[in-house]
Amino acid sequence: MSVPKVKRQVGKYELGHSIGEGRFAKVRLARNLETEEQVAIKIISKEKVLKHKLVEQIKREIATMKLIKHPNVIRLHEVMGSKSKIFIVLEYATGGELLNNIIDHGRMGEAEARRYFHQLINAIDFCHSRGVYHRDLKLDNLLLDASGNLKLSDFGFSTLSQKVRDDGLLHTACGTPNYVAPEVLNDRGYDGAPADLWSCGVILFVLLAGYLPFDDHNIRNLYKKIAMANFTFPSWFSFGAKTLLMRILNPNPKTRITISEILEDEWFRKGDEPSVLDGNYETNLNEVHSAFKISQDHHETGNEEQPAALNAFELIGLSKGLNLESLFTIEQALKRETRFTSTCSANEIVRKIEDAAKPLGYDIHKKNYKMMLRNVKAGRKGNLNVSTEVFQVAPSLHMVEVRKDKGDTLEFQKFYKTLSASLKDVIWMSEED
Template identity: 50%
Template sequence: MVREVEKRGMRLGKYELGRTLGEGNFGKVKYARHIDSGQGFAVKILDKKKILDLKISDQIKREIGTLKLLKHPNVVNLHEVLASKTKICMVLEYVNGGELFDRIALKGKFSEAEGRRLFQQLIDGVTYCHDKGVFHRDLKPENVLVDAKGNIKISDFGLSALTQHFRDDGLLHTTCGSPNYVAPEVLANRGYDGATSDLWSCGVILYVILTGYLPFDDRNLAVLYQKIFKGDVQIPKLLSPGAQNLIKRILDPNPCTRISIAEIKTDEWFKQDYFPANPYDEEEDIFIDAEAFSMQGVATDTEKDPGSPTLINAFQLIGMSSCLDLSGFFEKEEASERKIRFTSNILPKDLLEKIEDIVTEMGFRVQKRNGKVCNLVVIEIHLGILWVQLVGR
């Protein structure tokens, strides 16, 4: 068990903590040196209270469980997990070259030879993950690290899924990822194959590596998603025909006809100077402190304030807006009713009074469902009646 890290300041069990490498919403990543061996590590120090407040305990457990399965040269490796009553400390492989994103921002773009080498390593790492039943679901240059030798390491498996997360239809259904890199079938919200959608993200990364900019981009999310669904990507003619062809086959908006990883590995452009990486020895056992999964006795802001709003992710928020409903790209909408959700900092009582005054002038009758005061309002127009519902979350 780990004693309180913040109080001791410099020591974490058998590790000596150093500079802060990064900082997020619920913890920090610090450089650490193993006292006996002198080897460097990256320690992800997570605050349990913040994890509970953000309701991401399942996400952290999934990331730890996933990393325990993966031991590959192109995947960031987990060494052990230490914990106290307030902290979770993930001791990870230290990758000293930073994010691929920063490399691209600095260079602008890579040569085809160097870009191909990075893409080959990315495909090796992703293939290994899929063979282990792990689907990343948030592949992007920010989640790909580069070591001192220029080799890549896939990181951040917080949104990953395992085969047991598939539904009875054999598909995943959680809409997640980063808008510019997410596959069209994920946005369609009809279920998707984790391997095929990961491959789309790899294709976007390949495009960015070779050009220095995104294939699909727009400040307006509705326009961005329309571009992704159409898959109408403009590929610079300066790229070789082989690179152009492979990008087109990966960024096929139809997941059924999209090139597979097996087909990529037989592609002539991909095969040039290709030396597949071998997975590490999997006999090494990873120590995980049982305290890491215990959240008992950790007070949360939600417990202190039961009226606090429920957190929603970006895709849930997007889905609440009718202007961003992209289901029409896949099938005709059969339902005639329409719902609109919005948020407001006006008191619910005052908000409802304003809504009633406006819609009465519009000629609607107002009926209320569920008088519970909360943070989410649903307005529904059906058969000439406007329903105002305060939804408890």
Template identity: 70%
Template sequence: MASTDFGLQREKVLMKTAANQSRMNQASIKRRVGKYEIGRTLGEGAFAKVKFARNLETGEPVALKILDKEKVVKHKMAEQIKREIATMKLIKHPNVVRLYEVMASKTKIFIAMEYVTGGELFDKIVKNGRMREDEARKYFQQLINAVDYCHSRGVFHRDLKPENLLLDAAGNLKVSDFGLSALSQQVRDDGLLHTTCGTPNYVAPEALHDRGYNGATADLWSCGVILFVLLAGYLPFDDSNLLNLYKKISCAAFTCPRWFSFGAVKLITRILYPNPNKRITVAELLENEWFKKDYEPPIFDEREDTNLDDVEAAFRDSEEHLVRERTEQPTAMNAFELISMSKGLNLGNLFDVEQGFKRETRFTSKSSAIDIINKIEAAAKPLGFNVDKKNYKMRLQNLKAGRKGNLNVATEVFQVAPCLHMVKVRKAKGDTLEFYKFYKNLSTCLDDVVWKTEDDMPGPKQG
């Protein structure tokens, strides 16, 4: 009876271990597209999903916008998407979200963009309500800087609102989402745009009629609505009935609250002027006394050339321009393998017979697998090593020949648990003493990665 009970216990333990291993493997699976490792979902829309991703060559985080080609073609969105991409590549300004690169697989289009961590300006308003005048002015100044730059490049946003204004880690404003923007080439012979778009509460009155409108003055109206919202905490034009809302916008029927300063009221009234021909211009706005207080013009370098070849290539079906999507994960180590590698049971030849130095060693880390790989690479290169990476294995080769030729070191990352990895470092070629010295130098550079070294791991000490 006891034997049967023991058998059942063992079966339960094995089943539980297998289930945990399966969950661990699923959690650790990584998707890669070109040089980017894809992580969690940041947002999702009708035609696209935005994922957090990391450039494996530089370690830099990006926001990766992923579009389904079939949906894009089905809804005839190809030209609009191409326009969005081309627009963002033209813009290089500190207050505009940067677009780094465009790629495509057989089924998807991938847009690598600047990863902005501070959230939406809209969320800040919802959470804290209206802003102090000096804080609102700072954001408005950055918004006008960005919009003026875009207009100078022939780019009109056409959907400016707090939801499309992001904040970086330092609290600086970043204009995003050019999905409804228009390039100057889309202006008709009459010099006007003719597509009605944008969010109703922020749309200029002239954009509501089918008589055409100037993209620059329409954008400026939206900026005026945003400034009102920042200072008031609510919209200047709002109505549950869309027809009534349009009437209020058309005649600029709004009232500034009593806490607005005289300078703010005067400026907003000049921006939210229903006749676009009499509305304040950006040039006039830059000279306005309320606007100029504590104003700091942006300083940036825009000499980098813009290449749109990848935009065209992303919409072609040519095999040579397609990137591969692949799934990767570190090798998972089960309990039996872990036990066999402990000091008491490891029967491998870990020591050089002649010199007594280790030819192989291990350490554990609570860092992610990709962070471990990046840190080892960053530490090995200054020591004179070439680095060849494949998945979660690395080959390090010393450029300078030693006593027994060039030292080659192999490393591999194993997953022990969802938040715990074991790293094996072994001499693949060369002198063991040189390997020992290399590992000592390497380990001093990995203080923030290493959790426990082999000497800290459980198991009886070897004499």
């Protein structure tokens, strides 16, 4: 008799078959056991990431996707970590790649191509407004959901505006050659926004033509064509489509059309479909860091959760210089975050914080030794959201980090003073204190 195969589980997700594989990661279909929702889980080998020095790139991809929440961008649900792997839980786009549409059915009519181009520009406009540049826009990275709506994916090459050099430009040449803007190839620095728009123009051309505007077996000849914007339009392109594409595929980034100008373009505005956003988001990047720090393989084995452990180097990293004293006193400068230590058990600390926060009007969501506290009453800058996490410093000593995720900083300071007053029997003080 054949023995039934035991399905593997990661957290609350039951893993299914593989739907993709790369050099450092596999993507598997999975099912949320609580909601029955299908998701895609990207499983990354920590060993390979460390060996090839890709930690910062993976962190950047995760952080970027947590920052960008838009109906035309693949949603990142959560990040988990084990001793050997990183699990990135993503929205599953059941419609596959937009590229396959072109391969299977050929070029699109203008109305259909315009619809996808609308959604692409809306997504890129939102990314740029958050200081994020994709830098690898191509048909392979455009997916479709069950309703046929476009979903932008793969932020592995993306960068935040904080990463630009002193000259205000990006300097890393990346992306797929046929879609890359001329200024990216000349190695003199480039602005991420017009470079992304060039790639959007190439995508629109392919949707309408069924083939690439710049293509050559010889890479040097390909670069020459891109640098000179050497391409020709098929006979079936309308005058409006040609006019817009000429302004997008302009080899001079300084005179290239901008997103605001595209939104006013006559061809683009036909059948205009404004994007509907699902709200104003702020992101909490704690998961990004903790996924790389978790030391026990609890997500795969089902062992009882433990607080994340902090080693000496991580403690020093949290302090100013080599002085750890500021970590073990509550009389520190209180801005967006603060910490205190306790000799109580981790479970007792979580329970005491919950007991102290509820009477103050906070909704509480717990996940292991992390808590999200949300004030049900809106303040000066909306609802105050506060996150807490318990770390183990030693077997009988824990450190608690309290961070403002959203809302007014002054309200956070007031909240923390009230909270700490309620936790007098939890906060550890030395004999001198």
